[in-house]
Amino acid sequence: MRIKPVLWLKVILVLLILSCGYMMFSRMTGKKAHIKADDDYNNLMPEVNRDPLIPDHGADNNEFPVIDGVEVNLKDSKHHLAQKMDKPVEFGEQDVGNHPKDDVAYPILNWRRLGNYEDVSFPKRVGPGEYGAKVVAQPSEKDAVSASIKEFGFNMVNSDKISLDRLPKDLRHQECRHWDYSQNLPKVSVIIVFHNEGWSTLVRTVHSVINLTPKELLAEIVMIDDHSSKEHLGQRLANYIEQFKGLVKLYRNERREGLIRARSIGAQKSMSIPGIILIYLDAHCEVGFNWLPPLIMPIVNNRMVTTVPLIDVISGQDYTFTPQAGGDSDGFARGAWDWSMLWKRVPLTREEKDRRKHTTDPYRSCWNFKRTLALSYVCIYSSANETHRSTTHRVINKREKWSLRHANTQYVLPIAVRQFFRSPAMAGGLFAIERAYFFEIGLYDPGLEIWGGENFELSFKIWMCGGEVLFVPCSRVGHVYRLPGWSGNPPPEYIPANPSLRNYIRVVETWWDEYKDYFYASRPETINMPYGDVSKQVAYRTSHNCKSFKWFMENIAYDITDHYPLPPRNKEWGEIRALDTNQCLDSMGHKNGEGPLETGYCHRMGGNQLFRLSEANQLAQYDQCVTIQRSIVTVMHCDISQYKEWNHRHEDHSIRHITTGKCLERGELVHNVFLATCDPTQATQKWEINKVQST
Ligand SMILES: [Mn+2]
Numbered sequence: 001m002r003i004k005p006v007l008w009l010k011v012i013l014v015l016l017i018l019s020c021g022y023m024m025f026s027r028m029t030g031k032k033a034h035i036k037a038d039d040d041y042n043n044l045m046p047e048v049n050r051d052p053l054i055p056d057h058g059a060d061n062n063e064f065p066v067i068d069g070v071e072v073n074l075k076d077s078k079h080h081l082a083q084k085m086d087k088p089v090e091f092g093e094q095d096v097g098n099h100p101k102d103d104v105a106y107p108i109l110n111w112r113r114l115g116n117y118e119d120v121s122f123p124k125r126v127g128p129g130e131y132g133a134k135v136v137a138q139p140s141e142k143d144a145v146s147a148s149i150k151e152f153g154f155n156m157v158n159s160d161k162i163s164l165d166r167l168p169k170d171l172r173h174q175e176c177r178h179w180d181y182s183q184n185l186p187k188v189s190v191i192i193v194f195h196n197e198g199w200s201t202l203v204r205t206v207h208s209v210i211n212l213t214p215k216e217l218l219a220e221i222v223m224i225d226d227h228s229s230k231e232h233l234g235q236r237l238a239n240y241i242e243q244f245k246g247l248v249k250l251y252r253n254e255r256r257e258g259l260i261r262a263r264s265i266g267a268q269k270s271m272s273i274p275g276i277i278l279i280y281l282d283a284h285c286e287v288g289f290n291w292l293p294p295l296i297m298p299i300v301n302n303r304m305v306t307t308v309p310l311i312d313v314i315s316g317q318d319y320t321f322t323p324q325a326g327g328d329s330d331g332f333a334r335g336a337w338d339w340s341m342l343w344k345r346v347p348l349t350r351e352e353k354d355r356r357k358h359t360t361d362p363y364r365s366c367w368n369f370k371r372t373l374a375l376s377y378v379c380i381y382s383s384a385n386e387t388h389r390s391t392t393h394r395v396i397n398k399r400e401k402w403s404l405r406h407a408n409t410q411y412v413l414p415i416a417v418r419q420f421f422r423s424p425a426m427a428g429g430l431f432a433i434e435r436a437y438f439f440e441i442g443l444y445d446p447g448l449e450i451w452g453g454e455n456f457e458l459s460f461k462i463w464m465c466g467g468e469v470l471f472v473p474c475s476r477v478g479h480v481y482r483l484p485g486w487s488g489n490p491p492p493e494y495i496p497a498n499p500s501l502r503n504y505i506r507v508v509e510t511w512w513d514e515y516k517d518y519f520y521a522s523r524p525e526t527i528n529m530p531y532g533d534v535s536k537q538v539a540y541r542t543s544h545n546c547k548s549f550k551w552f553m554e555n556i557a558y559d560i561t562d563h564y565p566l567p568p569r570n571k572e573w574g575e576i577r578a579l580d581t582n583q584c585l586d587s588m589g590h591k592n593g594e595g596p597l598e599t600g601y602c603h604r605m606g607g608n609q610l611f612r613l614s615e616a617n618q619l620a621q622y623d624q625c626v627t628i629q630r631s632i633v634t635v636m637h638c639d640i641s642q643y644k645e646w647n648h649r650h651e652d653h654s655i656r657h658i659t660t661g662k663c664l665e666r667g668e669l670v671h672n673v674f675l676a677t678c679d680p681t682q683a684t685q686k687w688e689i690n691k692v693q694s695t
Contacts, residue, residue, distance in 0.1 A: 106180060106181055106182045106297060107179040107180060107181050107182075107293075107294070107297055108179065108180045109175065109178050109179055109180075110178050110179075110180060111178050113178070114177055114178065115176075115177060115178050115179040115180050115181070115290070116180045116181065116183065117180075117181055117214060117290050117292075117293045118177055118289075118290055119212075119214075119289070119290065122167060125163070125165075125166065125167050127162075127163050127166065128161045128162050128163075129158075129161065129162035129163070129166050129319050130162075130163070130166050130167060131166075131167055131168065131169050131170075132168060132169030132314075132319070132320050132321040132478075133320070134318045134319075134320050135158040135159075135161055135162060135318050135319050136158070136318060137155065137157055137158055141157050144157050145157045145158075146485070148198065149316075149483050149485045149486060150485055150486065150487050151198075151487065152196075152197065152198035152201070152486070153316065153482035153483055153485075153486030153488075154198055154201055154284065154316040154480055154482070154483060155316055155317045155318075155483070156198045156199075156200065156201070158317065158318060158319060159198065159200045159201050159204070159319060160199075160200045162200070162204070162319055164200065164203055164204045164207040165207050165208075165211055166204070166286075167211075167289075168208070168212075168286050168287070168288050168289065168321060168478055169320075169321040169478075170288065170289050171288070171312055171321060171323055171476055172288065172289070172290075172473075172474055172476055173330065173473060173474065175474075176290070176294070176473070176474035177290075179294065179474060181293035181294065181297050182293075182297065182300060185217055185293060185296055185297070185300060186217075186275040186276060186277055186296065186300060187216075187217055187218070187219040187273065187275075187276050187277075188213075188217055188218060188219060188276065188277045188278070188279050188292065188296060188432070189219050189220050189221075189222055189270040189271055189276055189277070189278050189279070189435070190209050190213075190218070190220070190221045190222070190278075190279045190281060191221075191222045191224065191263065191266035191267070191270060191278055191279065191280050191281070192205060192206070192221065192222070192223050192224070192266075192280075192281050192282075192283050193223075193224045193226055193259055193262040193263055193266060193280075193283065194223065194224070194225060194226065194228065194233070194283035195225075195226040195227065195228050195256065195259075195262075195489055196228045196229060196230050196233070196489060197228070197230075197233070197283045197284065198284075199232045199233075201283070201284040201480055202233075202283050202284065203237075203240065204286060205281060205282075205283060205284060205285045205286065206221055206223070206241070206244075206248060208285070208286040208287050209221060209281070209287055210244070210247070210248075212287050212288070212289060212290075212291060212292075213287070213291075213292050214292065214293075217292060217293075218247070219271050219273065219276060220247060220248070220249055220270070220271055221244075221247060221248045221249070222249050222251065222266050222269050222270050223237075223241070223248065223249065223250045223251070224251050224252075224253065224262045224263075224265055224266045224269070225237075225250060225251065225252040225253065226253050226256055226257055226258070226259070226262040227252070227253045227254070227255055227256040227257070237250065238250055249269070251265070251266075251269050253265065255492065255494075256492040258449055258450030258451060258491070258492075258495070258499075259450060259451050259454075260444050260448045260449065260450065260451065260454045260503075261444070261446065261448075261449075263280060263443075263444065263454075264443040264444050264446070266278075266280070267435065267438055267439070267443055270435060272435065274436075275300075275434070275436075276434075276435045277296050277299055277432055277433065277434050277435065278432065278433055278434075278435050278438060279292075279295070279296075279431075279432045280429065280430060280431055280432075280433075281429070281430055281477065282429040282430060282479055284314075284479065284480040285430065285477050285478060285479050285480070286314060286477070286478040287476075287477045287478075288309075288312070288475070288476035288477060288478065290474075291309060291475045291476060291477055292475070294420075294472050294474040294475040295307050295309055295432050295472050295475035296432055298420055298470050298472065299432060299433070299434050302468070303434045303436075303437050304437060304462070304466055304467035304468065305467060305468045305469075305470055306426070306431055306432065306433045306458070306462050306467060306468070306469050306470070307420065307431065307432045307433075307469075307470050307471070307472050307475070308335075308423065308426045308427070308430060308431045308432075308469065308470070308471050308472065309430055309432075309471075309472055309475035309476055309477040310323070310324075310331075310332075310471065310472070310473055310475065310476045310477075311324060311427065311429075311430055311476075311477055311478075311479050312324065312476055312477070312478045312479070313478070313479065313481060314478040314479060314480045314481075315480075315481075316480050316481055316482065316483045317483065319480075321478050324345065326345040326346070326347070327345065327347055327348065328347040328348045330348070330473070332347070332348040332421065332471070332473060333345040333346060333347055333348060333471075334346050334347075334348055334349070334352070334421070334422070334423045334424060334471070334559070335423045335424060335425035335426050335427060335455075335459070335469075335471070336424060336425060336557070336559075336560050336563065336564070337425060337456060337560070337564070338522070338564040339518045339519055339521070339522045339564060339566065339567050340519065340522035340523050341453065341456065341504045341507070341508070341519060341523075343425075343427060343428075343455070344563070344564065346559060346560070346562075346563045348421055349558075349559050351558075351559075352421040352422055420470040420471060420472045420473070421470065421471055421473075422468060422469065422470060422471075422556060423459075423469050423470065423471045424459065424463070424469070424552075424556050424557035424560060425455060425456055425459040425460075425469065425557075426455050426458070426459055426469055427455055428454060428455025428458075429455075429479065430477055430479065437467075441461055441462065441465065441467075441540075442461075442540060444457060444458065445457050445506060445507075445510070445534075445537050447506055447531075447532045447533070447534065447537075448503045448506060448507075449491075449495050449496065449499035449502065449503060450491050450495060450499045450500070451499070451500060452499065452500025452501075452503050452504065453500060453503035453504045453506070453507045454503065456504075456507050456511075457503075457506075457507045457510070457511070460507070460510075460511040460549070460552065461511070461540075461546075463552055463556050464511065464541070464546040464547045464548075464549070464551070464552050465540075465541070465544045465545075465546040465547075466544075466546075496530075498529070501523070501526055501529065502529065502530075502531050502532070504519065504523070504526070505519075505526050505529060505531040506531050506532065506534050506537070508520075509531065509534050509538075510534050510537040510538055510541065511541070511549055512549050513548055513549040513550065514549075514550075515549050515550075515553070517569055518566050518567055518569075520570075521567045521568065521569050521570050521612070521614070522567050524570060524573040524574075524610065524612045525606045525610055527573075527691070528691070565640055567614070567640055568614040568615040568616035568618070568640060569614065569615050570612045570613065570614050570615070571613050571614065571615055571648070572612070572613045572648060572689040573610070573611065573612035573613065573689070573691065574610065574611070574689050574690045574691040574692045575602055575604060575606075575609045575610065575611075575689070575690050575692050576609075576611050576655070576687055576688075576689050577602055577687065577688050577689075577690055578599060578666055578684070578686065578687060579653050579683070579686035579687060579688055580683075580686075582601055582602050583599040583600065583601065583602065583666065583671070584599060584600060584601070584602035584603075584609045585597060585598075585599060585609065585611065585673065585687075586598055586599060586600040586608050586609050587608045587609075587621050587624070587635055588600075588608060589608050590634060590635060591624055591635060591637070592624070592635070592636055592637050593629045593634045593635070593636050594634075595634065596632045596633060596634055596672065596673070597626065597633045597634060597635065597673050598671040598672060598673060599666050599667075599671045599672075599673060600671060604692045605692070606692050608621070609692075610692065611626070611689070613646060613648055613689065616640065616644050617644040617645060617646050617647055617658060618638065618640070618642075618643055618644055618645075618646070619645070619646040619655075620635075620638065620643075621635060623637055623638065624636060624637055624638065625637075625638035625642060625643035625645075626643070626645075626646065627643045627645060628645075628657065628660075628675065631674075631675070632674075633664070633673050633674060633675065644658075645657055645658050645659055646658065648687070648689060652680040652686070653685075653686035653687055653688060654678060654680065654685050654686065654687070655685075655687050656678065657675055660675060661678070662675040662676060662677060662678060663675065663676055663677070663678040663679070663685045664685065664687065665682065665684050665685045666684050667684075668684055
């Protein structure tokens, strides 16, 4: 006898209703409270693994995820997974580094309660600057304020009024308070490099790390004194850190090494324990609430990942916190550069928001597939399969809207959407990297000096050689920016001239392939500048089969040229010399139409006599283009679309102003230059452009 399909459906329906009722009952009698106001972080964590899809090895008191009021039993799939995972791991099956890999599905979002590392035990604090309240100086302090700004770059008078243990303003996205992270995170070593820093801004950095980092995760704080000369950084500092009973270590450089090499020294001084992660902080930072677990979680899942927190601005005057400008509507930005290698931030792209997982990223993304069909629980595993992309985007977008309407239910969200996003570059001062990996990639190029370009070197090396640079929105760190009026720290005398510019050349010569022409087009004075030997860096690139810069520009830094278009190449550059004379065109240091161009004795030092004539017919000096204002030949600020006005005709040596058809002429007796009707016989209209060498 055959049973009709309709009858089968009815039987299944009854069974479903019964099992739902059972689940609701067991949920009501189940555990509820997870958060206790207790100092001990372990007490803040739920006793069981919260991921409904991952076995908890014995304990069977997981809550079921709630979907539109219906509870879903995922026990079956769990059981299936548990059987898989209980199988003894064969030797050699995992070649994934030394860090814990037990629970790759973390992090998990849960709107119904705080995340497992959210600490609610901080007593309410009252006092100047607490939670980022504005601190003001008295009129009587005016002189002390300006003296401290000149010496340290910060208003130290106000900083000294704020407790070293003040709590920061919590600027995180509200979602950040609801993520669970693995309970098996590796230890970290926080490295702080300083040179002649002010006392309270430096020491508050140390206090904030100790106060806001789970103590079982903080292996040490390594302070590298880069040959400071200020008295308070001598014995006073050594005595002060004794209270931390060895947690804070202080090493001093015998000579000033500069920030870059001092960071490498910090890596060498740090503890070598398996899986340990190094976290670099500038010497004037305050970490945010629960800053650490989100920052290191992506590294635990892929040791070739380097992460960067969101860096908030702490005012060097009143010590308030503000998010950085230049991001998207959430304040999220990617790290970028212009073609003269200046650091830039560009808004987060839609592609990053919607992005699927990277191939090397062992996270998986899960979401409820369809709200009316509660049992559909979909997990997409890491895949770089481009053909699946559009489908995935659509689903994520739908989910994003949906989660806003159902803020009380538990979801496992696609992790890439809010947890982190890819960034082509980092700013450089604040980042986390696995210690062993940092050594494997050779730390920084040891030929880089003092400051500048090292952030790009590290970013390009990581991206092009198989790693990733991720920005982590839920990890926020405040950074005090130097104020104008700071006298600065002059480089030590053994350092070559223009260290940053020289660093940039090393970076482009090693990593930029044919794109280096765009750097030299923007900074022609560097073309013949000595930059030392980069053969070891190039050899690293070859031996590690690193990808091309073109690949990097097309796949990772795909949005940079939208914001900073490739500059036209130079047809000619150098000094513009009046033929057969010693007189050269000179901007006289004028900018933005401040005054006329003149001729002056050719000094062959570049500077105000260095011009470049581009394929786009711009005649420019740095970011200033030669043009005519009220019939005066002068320079104006320009982007790559403006003032395309000049042509150098080699047959008669003339420099022609295309828009008027006139020629550049110099005065014979005075040093002026002007436009005149072209006359090929006129000696004062003849020019040559000669390359000059910059030192
Ligand atoms: Mn800084």
